[in-house]
Amino acid sequence: MSDREFEAAEGRAISHDHPDDLHFLIHHAELPETAFSRVVDGALARLGRSISWAWIALMAVIVINVVMKNLFGEGRVEFEEIQWHIYAALFMLGLSVTLATDDHVRVDLFYGGFTLRTKAWIDLVGIVCLLLPFVAMLMWYGVPFVADSFATAERSSSPAGLPYRWIIKSALVAGIGLLGVAACARLTRIVALLFLGRVPVAKKTEA
Numbered sequence: 402m403s404d405r406e407f408e409a410a411e412g413r414a415i416s417h418d419h420p421d422d423l424h425f426l427i428h429h430a431e432l433p434e435t436a437f438s439r440v441v442d443g444a445l446a447r448l449g450r451s452i453s454w455a456w457i458a459l460m461a462v463i464v465i466n467v468v469m470k471n472l473f474g475e476g477r478v479e480f481e482e483i484q485w486h487i488y489a490a491l492f493m494l495g496l497s498v499t500l501a502t503d504d505h506v507r508v509d510l511f512y513g514g515f516t517l518r519t520k521a522w523i524d525l526v527g528i529v530c531l532l533l534p535f536v537a538m539l540m541w542y543g544v545p546f547v548a549d550s551f552a553t554a555e556r557s558s559s560p561a562g563l564p565y566r567w568i569i570k571s572a573l574v575a576g577i578g579l580l581g582v583a584a585c586a587r588l589t590r591i592v593a594l595l596f597l598g599r600v601p602v603a604k605k606t607e608a
Contacts, residue, residue, distance in 0.1 A: 430517045430601035431503070432590035441586035442501045445579070449498035452491055459487045478561040486569045493576025497583040517601050521591045528584050528591070536581040543574045 434442075462484055470476035499505040507513075512520060549555075550567035557563050593599040 431604045432517070432521065432587070433593050433599035433602055435586075435589040435593050438586040438590050441582055445498050445501040445583055448494065448579075449502075452494055452498075455487060455491055459484065459491070462487065478557075478559050479563055482557060482559075482563045486563070489569060490572040490576075493572045494579065496576055497579035500580060500583040500587065503587075518594065521594050524587065525591050525595065528588050532584050533581065536577055536584065539577045540574065540581070543577060547571050547574050 462480055466476060466480035466484070469480070496505075512523065515523070547567055547570045550570050554564075555566040557566065594601065
């Protein structure tokens, strides 16, 4: 679909006279890629596939802890803490993956029915005015938060708990940092569509 065809299709979508074009713009089109987004999104996709295996490790720890507690009466604090350590790390690292793949949850009744260009404008405002300032604030406070934990050799408050608390706290900074990179990558795709005349492409999942 050329630039002119895309503009015409979006204009026709307002009057709903051409449902085929409207259906493409709403359900089958996605933002054009850029050189930067290809590198970042590809790396984050590989990260997502890699960390997905950690869910198996999490389930194994949970099962072992439940068996030890209920069959042998020997629940271990270390196993309880490693559970939420793994879960927290997966959650934080997964934020950037879901943004890169546009699979995050949207609590919005209207967004799904907008054309791609309208969605791009909404995402542009959201990323520039909300997401990136939020990421910057968390990084500003998060780095000293982790540095202090490392400098003081912070460990669990429980005597039998895990040491090296700075490792799990680092997951916060790593996750937010990757989220910022993913947001910048998506921003380049939005700019390519809205300001550089790049045309939308068909979703790869529907190829």
